[in-house]
Amino acid sequence: MMAQTLAQTENAPVLEIRGLTQQFGGLTAVNDFNVKLTPGGLSGLIGPNGAGKTTVFNLVSGFYQPTKGQIFIDGVPTAGLKPHKVTALGVARTFQNIRLWNDMTVLDNIRVAQHYRLGYGFFHSIARSKRYQQREDEIAKEAAELLEVFDLQRFALDVPKNLPYGTQRKLEIARALSSHPKLLLLDEPAAGLNSSDVQELIRLIRWIHKKFDVTIWMIEHHMDVMMELCTQIKVIDFGQTIAEGTPETVRNHPAVITAYLGDDNI
Amino acid sequence: MVFMLRRYSIHLILALAGGAIVYSADQEYLGLYTLSVLMFMGVNVILSTSLNLVNGYMGEFSCGHAGFMAVGAYVSSLLGVWLFAKDRVFGVPLLDPGYALYAFPVLILIGGVAAALAGLLVAVPSYKTRGDYLAIITIAANYIIISAIENIGAIGGSRGFMGMKRLVNSMEDVVDLPWMPIWVIIFTILSVWVIRRYVSSTFGKGVSAICQDEVAAEIMSVNTNKIKTVTFMLSSGIAGIAGGLFAYILGYVNPGSFNILKSTEVLVMVYLGGMGSLSGSILSAILFTILLELLRPLQIIKWIVIPLLLIILMQFRPEGIMGNRELGDLFPRLKKLYRFK
Structure with a gap:
């Protein structure tokens, strides 16, 4: 209360x-x-x-x-x-x-940080239900947008360990903002x-x-x-x-x- | 047309291969021996991919996989025989054996569900325990399950339990097809497909996040306890499905076939194939089954040769055949030819 x-x-x-x-x-x-x-x-x-x-x-x-x-x-x-x-x-x-x-790829790093508001669970992920498709599209779109504003989109499919230190810092902040x-x-x-x-x-x-x-x-x-x-x-x-x-x-x-x-x- | 072919190429290959096996089994081109090796191949594929979920994707070390297999094997066998076959323990069947064919997938799935529940034995301790300590818990779980079965006299104890062949026969009485190969093919494809879908969803990527940095996963809003529970239950549940199939292929189960040696066998397949690689696990399960059969003339010496191979593998290629990559990553051109979701 x-x-x-x-x-x-x-x-x-x-x-x-x-x-x-x-x-x-x-x-x-x-x-x-x-x-x-x-x-x-x-x-x-x-x-x-x-x-x-x-x-x-x-x-x-x-x-x-x-x-x-x-x-x-x-x-x-x-x-x-x-x-x-x-x-x-x-x-x-x-x-x-x-x-x-x-x-995990840079893109996946950003996506997983949206975990608490996925809006679907295990069975949706197996059945690939409509809700799953819709949410995954939204998640992917949002992650791509976030990478773009952070100017990280060219690293989207790289793994973080191969990135320069400063870029890793930036990515970590981007991941935090993804939530x-x-x-x-x-x-x-x-x-x-x-x-x-x-x-x-x-x-x-x-x-x-x-x-x-x-x-x-x-x-x-x-x-x-x-x-x-x-x-x-x-x-x-x-x-x-x-x-x-x-x-x-x-x-x-x-x-x-x-x-x-x-x-x-x- | 090309798009359709790409989209359905895997389905096409699987349907053709499966169809060919079933057809040649039906026409008896394949001997019983070859057929049973093929079926064990399927069971091994299910076992290694499901263990890879925990050991490869989640980075835990489970060495009690055979225990969950035992739960699935016993639950689906007991239930099947009780309902559909005349047996010395349960007496007359409760239902018409003619229904066995339709009930069979349900029986196997119930075995899987029971094994998934048994998976809680490991899932709950995993909230607080990691690494070596959890590995010990998985061994303990394996022993608990085996000892429990050994000590229930009514289901045969350590002598084992049989009568599943009658069920298989009554399936073939209804429709004269080689039903066991068919079910094994269906469940193998189903299991791999479920695991693949799970780990490729954002939800399932939480599993890799836990593997790579559990603290970061929890802080970045991944409900780690939930993911661990789901993953352990899925892994053990699918092992239970493999166990059910195993029991019905052999027509006989005893606790001795699900001991730590069997768990080790599955571990070997996972490490041979490569951690976190589904195609690696499939490949290694197939190779390993063939290897086991080729080395059969060596009898007990087999268990000197195979561990030796493992030592050599760990020395020269510790990441396994595929090493954390899928077939498509290894041969990017292949990606153009298929879509697997």
């Missing part, structure tokens, strides 16, 4: 996290984390290595069940949902180390890219943000990427939120400088 009332509120946050805590044994990876992402935003999450950034993403995408706290996607609580259900609610993500299906997300989580999209690729990535993310009307939340170590793209940045260290605000405030925040560069009072 509560979920519905929240969802109906005007301008409900795409993602709301309240008091999120995740413990692995004795280690507290994330502690009392809170965030509200309004639709259409482009915000960032930064922190030194091991700060718990990816854990937050794993919690949001349903990969872990939180020790404490709640996560709402568009007002719907995700507690107890398996990752594929969370994706169906409108969350898609990419991974720090690219995780494409390397022996029609409201919220796109990018986990270090610039990792392993050279500086000209990084410039292209910045353009790409900005373009996706506009074109697909999607809320983006990203983790990144390249500060120039964050400074250029994000309007809001949250900084965590050892699972604690230590600062948040515009890129400018965050950059000059003493706690952030201490977290990244260490304390000179030692």
Whole structure:
């Protein structure tokens, strides 16, 4: 009931996290984390290595069940949902180390990401029913269109493992968008890219943000990427939120400088 | 015309080959021996393609395939004999043996359904277990099934169960045709066709996604538990169909024919043909059946030669004959000549 009332509120946050805590044994990876992402935003999450950034993403995408706290996607609580259900609610993500299906064609990579809204099941696939034919046509058409806007159509029948690294990154983002997300989580999209690729990535993310009307939340170590793209940045260290605000405030925040560069009072 | 030929070339070839086999069986051009080898070829094709679904396409390692075959064999045999044949265990048939012909495909399918349900024995643990650990579970499943059958005295226990020949005879009494070859051909084509359709749909591509990166599959909205359940059930169900046919071809089943050695035989066929290649599995099942027959004079030494061949294969061509490709990928020109969906 509560979920519905929240969802109906005007301008409900795409993602709301309240008091999120995740413990692995004795280690507290994330502690009392809170965030509200309004639709259409482009915000960032930064922190030194091991700060718990990816854990937050794993919690949001349903990969872990939180020790404490709640996560709402568009007002719907995700507690107890398996990752594929969370994706169906409108969350898609990419991974720090690219995780494409390397022996499937690029086109199939895009198609399979539409799995939750196939609209047909096992028996339709065997009987090749009318619904199957219709849906497969739509899926193929949509996948081809997506490849075209990403300028990947010439790779449609190649397997991802043969593609250049930057193209694989791009494909992974395209695959994520294939599931029609409201919220796109990018986990270090610039990792392993050279500086000209990084410039292209910045353009790409900005373009996706506009074109697909999607809320983006990203983790990144390249500060120039964050400074250029994000309007809001949250900084965590050892699972604690230590600062948040515009890129400018965050950059000059003493706690952030201490977290990244260490304390000179030692 | 060319389009039609392309579209139906596979149907045409299958119909001609099947027709030729049935005709020559009917005219007794083919000896009983040749005919039974051909029928076992069909059974082996069903077994290897269905195991390839799990081991090749999904990347799990199932080594208990013969267990599901046993379920199919026993369920369809017991049901058939109970309904349509006079038997020492069940007494007089419940129904007129004349109906056996029409009921036969249903019997085989029921055996398949029972085997698919037995497949849950592996499907449910597979939600949380992968790789080596799941392989051990599949061996355990194989043993559970075999031991259960061995310990039910009423159906013959380890001595086995027979009486299926009577059913085959009563089918031939109704319409005088070599029915077993006909059913084997039909079910072989049906099985391969079902598997092919499954793995080539976007729904079934989820199977390959699980194989290549399960985490990515789940995150990209593939319901991995559902896909695993469907795949294991389909694979074991089709193995059950093979088991049913096997039982009626031999006219006799005993738990010993479905032990781990039989599972290994199917594994050899899958690895010989190539993982994730249906045409490879078909080819290797045919070759393997012929090989087994050629090596028959060696008797027990056969089981030294065949594993040795496997070692050589793994050394020099670990990807198998086709290695993850279909016939059409290997000879692109062939693609122009057929369409198989």
